[in-house]
Amino acid sequence: xxKILGSLMVLAMVFAMVSCGGNSSNGGREAQELSGAGATxxxxxxxVVFEQFAQVNGDAVxxxxxxxxxxxxxxxxxxxxxxxxxxxxxDKEMANMDPVIHIPTCMGAVVLAYNLDGVANLNLSGxxxxxxxxxxxxxxxxxxxxxxxxGVNLPAEEIIPVFRSEGSGTTFVFTDYxxxxxxxxxxxxxxxxxxxxxxxxxxKGNPGVAGVISQTRNSIGYLGSEYAFAQKIPYAKLRNANxxxxxxTAASISAAASGEIPADTxxxxxxxxxxxxxPIATFTWMIIYKEQNYSNRSREQAVxxxxxxxxxxxxxxxxxxxQVHYAPLPxxxxxxxxxNLKSVTYNGEAILQ
Amino acid sequence: MNDKVYKALLLLTxxxxxxxxxxxxxxxxxxxxxxxxxxxxxxxxxxxxxxYTQGAEKYxxxxxxxxxxxxxxxxxxxxxxxxxxxxxxxxEYFKGTRLAAVLGTVTDLLAGIPSIIxxxxxxxxxxxxIMALDISPQGSGVLTASLVLAIMIVPYAASLSAEFIxxxxxxxKEGAYSLGATRAxxxxxxxxxVAGSGIFSSxxxxxxxxxxxxxxxxxxxxxxxxxxxxxxxxxxSMASIIANQFGEADDLRLSSLIAIGLVLFMITxxxxxxxxxxxxxxxI
Numbered sequence: 001x002x003k004i005l006g007s008l009m010v011l012a013m014v015f016a017m018v019s020c021g022g023n024s025s026n027g028g029r030e031a032q033e034l035s036g037a038g039a040t041x042x043x044x045x046x047x048v049v050f051e052q053f054a055q056v057n058g059d060a061v062x063x064x065x066x067x068x069x070x071x072x073x074x075x076x077x078x079x080x081x082x083x084x085x086x087x088x089x090x091d092k093e094m095a096n097m098d099p100v101i102h103i104p105t106c107m108g109a110v111v112l113a114y115n116l117d118g119v120a121n122l123n124l125s126g127x128x129x130x131x132x133x134x135x136x137x138x139x140x141x142x143x144x145x146x147x148x149x150x151g152v153n154l155p156a157e158e159i160i161p162v163f164r165s166e167g168s169g170t171t172f173v174f175t176d177y178x179x180x181x182x183x184x185x186x187x188x189x190x191x192x193x194x195x196x197x198x199x200x201x202x203x204k205g206n207p208g209v210a211g212v213i214s215q216t217r218n219s220i221g222y223l224g225s226e227y228a229f230a231q232k233i234p235y236a237k238l239r240n241a242n243x244x245x246x247x248x249t250a251a252s253i254s255a256a257a258s259g260e261i262p263a264d265t266x267x268x269x270x271x272x273x274x275x276x277x278x279p280i281a282t283f284t285w286m287i288i289y290k291e292q293n294y295s296n297r298s299r300e301q302a303v304x305x306x307x308x309x310x311x312x313x314x315x316x317x318x319x320x321x322x323q324v325h326y327a328p329l330p331x332x333x334x335x336x337x338x339x340n341l342k343s344v345t346y347n348g349e350a351i352l353q
Numbered sequence: 354m355n356d357k358v359y360k361a362l363l364l365l366t367x368x369x370x371x372x373x374x375x376x377x378x379x380x381x382x383x384x385x386x387x388x389x390x391x392x393x394x395x396x397x398x399x400x401x402x403x404x405y406t407q408g409a410e411k412y413x414x415x416x417x418x419x420x421x422x423x424x425x426x427x428x429x430x431x432x433x434x435x436x437x438x439x440x441x442x443x444x445e446y447f448k449g450t451r452l453a454a455v456l457g458t459v460t461d462l463l464a465g466i467p468s469i470i471x472x473x474x475x476x477x478x479x480x481x482x483i484m485a486l487d488i489s490p491q492g493s494g495v496l497t498a499s500l501v502l503a504i505m506i507v508p509y510a511a512s513l514s515a516e517f518i519x520x521x522x523x524x525x526k527e528g529a530y531s532l533g534a535t536r537a538x539x540x541x542x543x544x545x546x547v548a549g550s551g552i553f554s555s556x557x558x559x560x561x562x563x564x565x566x567x568x569x570x571x572x573x574x575x576x577x578x579x580x581x582x583x584x585x586x587x588x589x590s591m592a593s594i595i596a597n598q599f600g601e602a603d604d605l606r607l608s609s610l611i612a613i614g615l616v617l618f619m620i621t622x623x624x625x626x627x628x629x630x631x632x633x634x635x636x637i
Contacts, residue, residue, distance in 0.1 A: 066600050067600060073600070073601050073602075160490055160491045165571075166600060167601035190406065192405060196405065201491050201587045203576065204571070204576070211476070215477070215480065215481065218490065219491065
């Protein structure tokens with residue numbers, strides 16, 4: 001037994017060495033280990049990207065899907081190289097920490113996934129979603145739902161809303177949308193990473209919510225789109241600001257970002273007025289410190305961090321987005337981000353020339 | 354000389370534990386201080402609001418204290434009909450037989466199963482049953498969590514009770530038999546009165562285990578921050594709210610979570626001490 005274990009370990013080390021050596025694109029520096037934490041929403045995309053990045057650049061990236069709130073907190077405690085977040089930091093949050101920059105990595109949709117016997121297509125509008133999660137619409141055969149879904153046989157069953165139990169960027173995007181389309185939601189619950197949902201039940205992380213929905217009849221919940229795709233949970237079409245019923249696709253998500261993007265890329269693209277736009281779309285960001293010398297990080301680690309972000313912005317990585325049901329960044333966002341990366345320093349000196 | 358060194362070493366290592374325990378209490382109290390100062394100790398314990406709104410944050414522990422006490426009490430009630438028969442089987446009826454040894458070992462094995470496994474079983478097996486039986490529409494809730502907790506604490510209650518039942522002196526039992534008592538009567542009038550406080554204390558220790566159980570409860574209780582209005586509705590226990598929200602909490606919310614931790618620590622300590630005192634009194 002010991003022998004087998006030993007030889008397995010040797011084998012693993014050989015693999016590790018092979019994958020570290022033999023690459024040239026990292027400019028000859030030693031391979032680094034980067035660690036980040038945060039949003040679970042883009043996790044399926046990051047898993048693929050980090051694996052490819054390790055192959056082309058040799059740097060290993062470990063990412064913990066602990067929720068956007070946790071990622072930002074780890075960032076503030078300076079124990080990670082980068083944080084993943086679906087919610088950009090508010091001015092107040094940014095004032096409380098050293099200067100950071102936001103780099104969008106991809107775009108995604110928050111879908112309304114549901115579990116209803118015999119209902120393959122469901123149409124929803126923002127107001128109706130707000131009423132469901134506020135506990136005002138309690139039954140699936142409520143007249144407001146029937147009106148949106150003519151000809152669909154909605155059961156006379158109680159609706160079970162499912163939401164996130166921890167601070168979550170997905171919750172932020174979702175409640176940001178509800179606050180924009182429903183005055184009732186804005187005044188009663190508002191926008192935030194944690195909101196006091198009055199009805200239903202909660203689960204931890206996007207995977208947790210997906211698990212509960214797929215296991216619970218008559219439930220509905222909000223999810224990063226990839227989680228609904230992967231577990232084959234049906235999701236609703238939503239009515240956008242133009243009154244069109246839209247499905248979340250790479251095209252309809254991209255359409256949501258066709259407007260102006262500010263220089264720091266901190267912008268909300270929910271309830272977009274662009275034609276064909278899916279209404280609950282968002283950028284997801286990686287957040288890094290402008291000054292990379294903190295917590296005894298080496299310059300090489302800082303360079304590796306920028307390499308990683310540069311790789312994510314590259315066409316190679318962006319082309320992966322639609323394979324895992326996200327959408328690539330618009331050209332403008334990439335341009336702004338490459339520019340923002342130039343402002344990153346190590347001991348006050350710009351890293352990228 | 355050697356003996357003295359040995360004694361000193363022992364003393365040092367023995368002192369280590371109280372120091373660690375004191376350190377834990379100290380850390381909990383200092384970090385929870387903010388929450389108690391901001392809300393007041395008793396208001397914190399009796400307020401049922403848990404609201405994140407920036408600038409108007411309000412945190413109260415009542416929903417979670419209720420959730421913990423409800424799940425624990427229910428788990429205890431569900432656990433008795435399973436653990437007491439096992440204890441009687443192993444400690445009296447089939448005492449010393451191979452069958453009893455097997456049953457005892459299997460029950461003890463239950464204690465070694467990681468709580469995440471219980472959680473998964475509850476989520477994928479028990480929850481659908483609860484839904485299919487129309488007990489609650491969403492399946493998760495206080496009842497589901499308590500049922501799984503009950504199974505988890507059976508080995509703690511059963512093994513210790515069996516030990517106390519075994520310790521009932523034979524001459525007492527023989528006396529009863531010679532007066533013509535049946536076995537059931539012996540159990541009722543000799544074993545329970547003699548081993549009673551021991552059995553009671555083993556349940557108190559099992560409660561201590563149920564109070565702090567985190568993973569299983571988090572997976573099954575539904576994680577909503579309200580006082581459960583029935584045993585089938587969702588809620589949150591003290592341990593599960595900490596597990597859910599610790600990762601991203603800061604400032605006042607973090608302090609409130611640690612305050613909940615402190616309260617949980619105190620409740621568990623009191624119950625464990627009560628159990629220990631009972632065992633001392635139970636010396637037969």
